[in-house]
Amino acid sequence: MLVKRPPTDRPVFGQTTGGEHINPSLQPDRAVSRILRKKDMDAFLESVKAFGSLYGPRQVGPNQYQLMPVGDVAPVSAECRRTILPPKKFLIPARDDLCHFSADTGYRAAEVYTGERVILFGLHACDIHALVTLDLVFNGKYPDPRYLARRQALAVIGFSGTAPDGNCFCHAMGTSHADRGFDLFLTDIGDEYLVRIGSSLGDDMMRARVDLFGQVEREHIDAYKERSDRRQTQFDDTVVEDLPQILELEHDSPIWRELSERCFGCGACAAVCPTCYCYDVVDLVGTDGITGRRVRQWDCCLFQNFAEMSGGFNPRPNRTDRIKHRYYHKQVHFVERFGRPSCVGCGRCVEACPAEISLKDVIAAIRGRSG
């Protein structure tokens, strides 16, 4: 919905200067956005392959998509709303070597990723926000070289072309639009894509087939704005503003117990979550008994032994405690630590839950008044 602004004395941006208002100090070849015709998309993606291994969403089942290598013939599925697994699988593989060890030589750090650049095409704004969220965690006082090596090798071509479905709530989480975290971002504005250029690499990708790209004209700007306005109306009214405070107040709500009676504790939500980064570290000893690998692998705070210590003390022995911990970690504690929730509203957890628990319903219930 458009907000009507009260009249002010100040000039309204964009309406005061008539005619040309191009800042002459800008470089003449400055490229903020360009236009790509839809029919040229395949040709463009073909040229992008020169920059690294290109992955894009491909349909693998009814309403199921996966980020897969873009081959010569198989086109990407632009209609994809969400991939089963999020892009985090390229940065934190489900299992990754940390060290190799032997009783004689001790621990040697495993090699970091030195492979080719990976280009992910088709990431929606929510997934781009998720990558930026993971960056917060894996940098900090102890930067993680394994994550960062993969991250530096990752290029992102964002895409916005599908209307949200009932499981989307990126709008509420403030992640329905991305202004950074991509090299290129394509927005469907009808017959064309508006291509926003977000990095030097993205600029190179565009210029490799500069013949396919046109200048942004007034009609394109208007088409984008029209789409933007339309998009505001396509989301439902999930509200998360001040959710941390409400969750804090509802810490002892019976809702958590009811939820624990439905939840299987299977961890599917964490596996498909684009920002769940918890990991376990285990030593895998070889058959010789003295050499092996230390690996980290995806873990989930819903698992019973996640926090259990030797001696048997478990700070979260009940499923209620663990469910609550998961919700609070994402929606409250992450906010206190990093200033924003670690949920991006992609809806994957809703789709993956075998107990049909919807985070949106939980939020609605927790915001509701109890009798």
Add this chain to the structure above:
Amino acid sequence: MLAEKDIIYRADPHRPSPARLVGVQPLAPEHALFQFRFEDPKENERWTHRPGQFVMVSVVGTGEAPISICSSPSRRGVIELCVRNTGRVTSALHRLKEGAIVGLRGPYGNGYPVEKMKGQDILIVAGGLGMAPLRSLVWYVLDNRSDFGHVSLLYGTRTPEDVLFKGEIAGLVGRGDLETHLTVDKLVEDGQPWPHDVGVVTGLFKYVKDRVDPTRAYAAVTGPPIMYRFVLRELLALGFGKDRILMSLERRMKCGIGKCSHCAVGYKYTCIHGPIFTYWDAMNLPEMI
């Protein structure tokens, strides 16, 4: 010249450095003191820690566990860990002989705020294995004694046999610059004579309550969960501010560097925001104690 990727390997915070077990001393049933020195002399030179910090210890083939450092940074040379034989890694540690190589990385965690504690009275309350991180603080304070006001140590164990660092503790009793009081839950039959208290550790507060000024003192408390409940009540009754009560907490840890999330309590990670928490932190974090 190092390739770029080699520099990244070296910086990997998950990689333990080889350290040699240079001494083992049994302390009590299932408890022993392990002394380590890095194989690389440069690492020994570089090594510095704060009382209350911990290391991640790897025993090849069994995994890694967080153990608090029980030696004081004021006494350089070896890194000492007091370890109870309780899990996979710690039982493997107990089977090691002098000369064995383990992996160490750290130090991690915040440690005690020793700068803020300067000029203040220090009341140290230890229960059982809680003595391990506090021993680091005790020696740090004693080695910088003129920086602190009145310093006292209250230490409770189950039986006289369970007292850790027996010789050392006996040496502390009667020191003019430290007031030490000991207690045990119960005496064992045919045991050594026990010239100290019998009863819970809170029973020792009567000796020091008139010597400590809670408005200019810090209390460092570490022990089993049940102990906190009673000690905290006592400290609050004495007038200690909630932010002047320092507790060392234990959690399961896998990375030690604020990422794997196993040790998360509320919005704090025990590994990087702790393990030393004030009671003010603890009372506002769910499941903390």
